[in-house]
Amino acid sequence: MSIIEINNLTKYYGKARGIIDVSFNVEEGEIFGFIGPNGAGKSTTIRTLLSLIYPTSGNAKIFGKDCIEYGPEIRQDIGYLPSEVFYYDNMKVIDLLKYSASFYKKDSSKRINELAEIMDLDLTKKIDDLSFGNKKKVGIVQGLLHEPKLIILDEPTSGLDPLMQQKFFDLILEENKKGATVLFSSHILGEVQKLCNRVAIIKEGRIIKVEDIKTLQESNYKKFKVEATTGLDKGYFDIAGVNNLETKNNIISFIFSGDINLIVEKLSEIKIANLWVEEPSLEEIFMHYYKKED
Amino acid sequence: MNMYLHELKVYRKSTIIWTCSIIALIVLMMSLFTSFSKDAELVQEMMHNFPEAMQKALGLSTLDMTSLLGYYGYLFTFILICGAIQAMNLGVGILSAEVREKTADFLLVKPVTRKKIITSKLLAALTCVVITNVLYLVAVIIRISAFKSYEYSMKLLIMISLSLFFIQLIFFSLGFIISVVVRKIKSVLPVSLGIVFGMYILNALGSAIGDEKIRYISPFRYFDVTYILENEAYEVPFMIISIVFVIIAIVASYILYSKKDINAF
Known part of the structure; x- marks a missing residue:
């Protein structure tokens, strides 16, 4: 079954081009790379999937349901990590994570502690006092704590040191093994090559190619x-x-x-x-x- | 419920500060009444020497400043300004904060509808406004009942004071719809100060030149103290305008926000 199904998705910001006629599918259980230079339309596509913005034309389905109409229901099973993470500065890390968890039907307190341990994150600190890298870790825990079926990562590795990047990749691979589908957007080819099964290449708002990662690796x-x-x-x-x-x-x-x-x-x-x-x-x-x- | 509680926590401090300030302001100013009323005739005579337009602009011409409620009614304008700023801050800030502080990517990808987000925030803001008004009303009643030798009507006192709540609702709704329509509000205070003082000056101007139409634009005299004191009632047309405006602003906010693109930063 296709977890994500994007059909002729087009988004204009006024007259400015967002994405044009984007179509591709992400199958269950795969790690799908979404690669292109900055400003190519990766974030626009992802933000449409999350119904943060509304498409000009075309549609997208997640878990077989229209992502706008059934947005809230679908998002119950989506974990999202944006490229830049910002949270309520006055809160403590643990309070933010608990607030995040309170939106989901599951009890996530155990998972929060597990993830915090893996990512080496101090839960008692105030978000305001965290470094950029540590905020990113909060983002990772926050995106994964409800054990989502679909993980959407928008340039997730910026700000993470190589060691943390590796831990993060391992974490994603583990979630993937447990059955989660991953959409991984990046402008770094090496990253995508390391992790993904298939990759869609986007440039200037259009999908140029959807390719098996093996083909890319051979070349x-x-x-x-x-x-x-x-x-x-x-x-x-x-x-x-x-x-x-x-x-x-x-x-x-x-x-x-x-x-x-x-x-x-x-x-x-x-x-x-x-x-x-x-x-x-x-x-x-x-x-x-x-x-x-x- | 989780969002409602979260918002309450966020606005707890500012609500306490605003409420205490407003109460302190009225208690202090009321305590000047005794000395004021002693020389009331003198003061009033002096005030009547002001140019007529200025008397009207300040709202002096129609109120009997020697009576307790007349004096209170005059001071109440300043309370209204403060209350309007507080409510406007809430209205402009509570929804736009998610974009301004870049937390929209956190909240709006949660499994909740935008309608639910708005409802939670509206209820939280309403709670803050209600708390402010209840505490204010209690404080005012205690303070005024301390003037034992003066007679006043409790009903009128409550009616005047309660108009703070209605004015706050109007300014809150106005701020709320502005925050939905404007793409991004970088800073809340300049917006709310600008609009509240703009409205106040407009009202003062309208009173000065005696233009009744301006009363419809600026909410500051929707609940005119002189009218309340004379008629023991609110003015029905302005009551209706208030209710209709609040409903339209809130309904429009729901509709527009549900369709709004939340862009990356």
């Missing part, structure tokens, strides 16, 4: 920048798998996907002054997608 993109000692013809690197080939002041840059040894061999045959190998930004991969479609 292991690397960004190369080579500074040669002598003038070098950029055609030298023009082999299969190379994209976005550019030369600037003796520096040749390109994005490569394929057997990395091929490039290493090429490099070993020439004298180079400097070499950078980086994860390409999403933008750069998107450019690659556009080229393929042309």
Whole structure:
């Protein structure tokens, strides 16, 4: 069964574009990545699913029910973690979590303590006194305490140190194993690759592609920048798998996907002054997608 | 119920402060009555030397300041201003706080309807206003009954004092609908101070130039003390306007807020 079903969802803010004709499904039990640069429409889509905003046209169903009409009922089983968390500053962490829990039918007090322990969160502190990272932890506990069937994460990892990120990913994977479906929005490809089964790529309000994560992993993109000692013809690197080939002041840059040894061999045959190998930004991969479609 | 209790907690402090301030204000000003009434004739004569428009603007021309209720009725304007600001703060602030303090993403993704959120907040605000009025009324009755040698009608005292409640309801509803219509209110106090004082000045102007139409725009003389003292009743047209306005504002708030986009920050 599809947990989320989005059909031709369109949202304009006045004349400004939010999202255009977005359609995709998220199946039960999967971790679905939702990836795109900032301002592409990830948050707009998610906020529509949560009926924080209303679509201009199209519709979305969660658990088979229209997400606007049955919003309150559906949200009983949704856990949401926004990218920026803000809570009532005057409250203590435990009071906020209890307030949050009071909206759900379940008794969540045990789960609150479990989660707080995993995330290493001090429940007795005032929210006002917490650091950004710690507020984020409150957000995580708050989003998961009622053991939701659908977890919606909107760029959840910003502000978490790597150790906490790992704990957080483990937590999400565990919830997923217990049966929760996850919609994970991010602009960091590596994050999504690590966690997700499938991924939808959004750019400028439109879905470009819905792809299996395996396909993305096979096409292991690397960004190369080579500074040669002598003038070098950029055609030298023009082999299969190379994209976005550019030369600037003796520096040749390109994005490569394929057997990395091929490039290493090429490099070993020439004298180079400097070499950078980086994860390409999403933008750069998107450019690659556009080229393929042309 | 959980939201209602939460809101009560949030507004507990400000309600206590407002209530105490208003009570302190009236108790202090009333205690000047004894010395005032001694020289009442002198004072009144002096006041009658003010330009007529100014007398009217200050509401001096029609009230008998030598009587206890006349004096109270004159001071009551200041209580109304304070009460209006308190109510306006509540109205403008209680719903817009979720957006201003960026907690909307917390509250509105909970399994509750927006209608329920509004109802909880309305009830919480109403509770605050009722508490303020009950305590105020008790304090005023105690303070005024301390003037043993003066005669006054308890019914009229209560009728005048009760109009604080109606004025607060009107200003609360006005603030509430404003907070729903405006996309984002960055700061509550300038909005409520601006509107309350704007309304007050409008009312003073209307009295000064004797324009009866302005009475319909500014609520400050919906419950005119002089009229109450003379007729032992509220003015029916203004009573109706008040009720209709409050109902329309609240119903419109429900409808508009249920359709409002809650944008990211």
